[in-house]
Amino acid sequence: MSAGTIYGVGLGPGDPELMSVRADRLVRDARHVAFFRKAGRSGQARAIVAGMLRPDAAEIAMEYPVTTEIRFSDPRYNAILSQFYEGCVARLRDLADAGHDVVVLCEGDPFFYGSFMHLHSRLTDLRVETVPAITGMSGAWTATDSPVTWGDDVLTVLMGTLPEDELARRMAGSDALVVMKLGRNLDRVRRALERVGRLGAAWLVEYATMPKERVIRLAEAGETVAPYFAIVVVHGQGRRP
């Protein structure tokens, strides 16, 4: 018996119709389906594939031991997360060793700021296939109904977790902008955009491609904490014949 394959399957921005044909088939055929979730929650990746799994699919919920309770600058953070990923990998390895394929559900694109990468880097001795997907940011700029980049525009992708000065400096120097990992960083992102005169051009996109989709000018968005599925987009203004 040969060992099974671990598939890191990108699910895209949220609308199940935006999964790739390959991802759709892998998910529907899977006998073993693993996914990350916050403890006590149903999990966003699992929610995207609701109604798609085989009735006999075995589900492996991998529950984060921490999310935002410990700051990532805390030395305990890396140790706890590392131990968690090792445990996940052990479960996947046992299944693969027993000859089973496992589909790991990944929101967005697995190799673009995704948790699957922490499994992938630990599974170098197994057969692992990664299926790319539509990124959350593609879902977001499509929701604004306006192209994000034209001609020679430079696009910079920033995490809202960066310091305000760095955010402002990079925001000033780029044509088009995407800011992710907003959450409780939303106010800092807003201040940084305002400092460099770009707040008026910024859009806040929540739940892109999902039923709760909301597109609003960031300057007019009242909230100070963004939902998990939220992305800021500033469109480039490059060459256009």
Add this chain to the structure above:
Amino acid sequence: MSAGTIYGVGLGPGDPELMSVRADRLVRDARHVAFFRKAGRSGQARAIVAGMLRPDAAEIAMEYPVTTEIRFSDPRYNAILSQFYEGCVARLRDLADAGHDVVVLCEGDPFFYGSFMHLHSRLTDLRVETVPAITGMSGAWTATDSPVTWGDDVLTVLMGTLPEDELARRMAGSDALVVMKLGRNLDRVRRALERVGRLGAAWLVEYATMPKERVIRLAEAGETVAPYFAIVVVHGQGRRP
């Protein structure tokens, strides 16, 4: 009779299995299919959907009047391209006015450096729907079998058409890099990466997700002109528990 809808349908990086479920359905059901191509060529977008169209689908080939024969800095370039896009739009508008839906095939993601944007911006009075897709860059970094961004990594997307000094400056200042529009700019991109000490970490990915896929260290790639489907990737090295 109501007017038809123009669908800008992203096809993704090249592998037809990486089209979204929605794109797959729209393409297979379409009665009118439009696509850009270079005059005298079959067209890359059309090639991706080979074997997928209805036998009775009407095809609308939109042939670029110029590609690289005139530099985009030449004032004639914008005038010629603008006239071309106006002509394309007139054809699509006639079909929509006659009640037909039209699927416009788009390589990659339509709103990310795509030609469809030039139709979209001219079709504001019609019903237009844009279907996002897996970007060529997602296909490229997935082909390297290594995540492109971790933790707080900053990703910068650059066009190879930019001046060498600007390329070098931006390459030095970003964690992860993607460089597109390589073509005859490949040598300049290589020199810029070398100037900032990042050539050794750069990968050249050609025809990602397609049968001719090739992944090679840019420093070891002999060619000075890259094929149309080529992307340079430098992976970020951010936080990873």
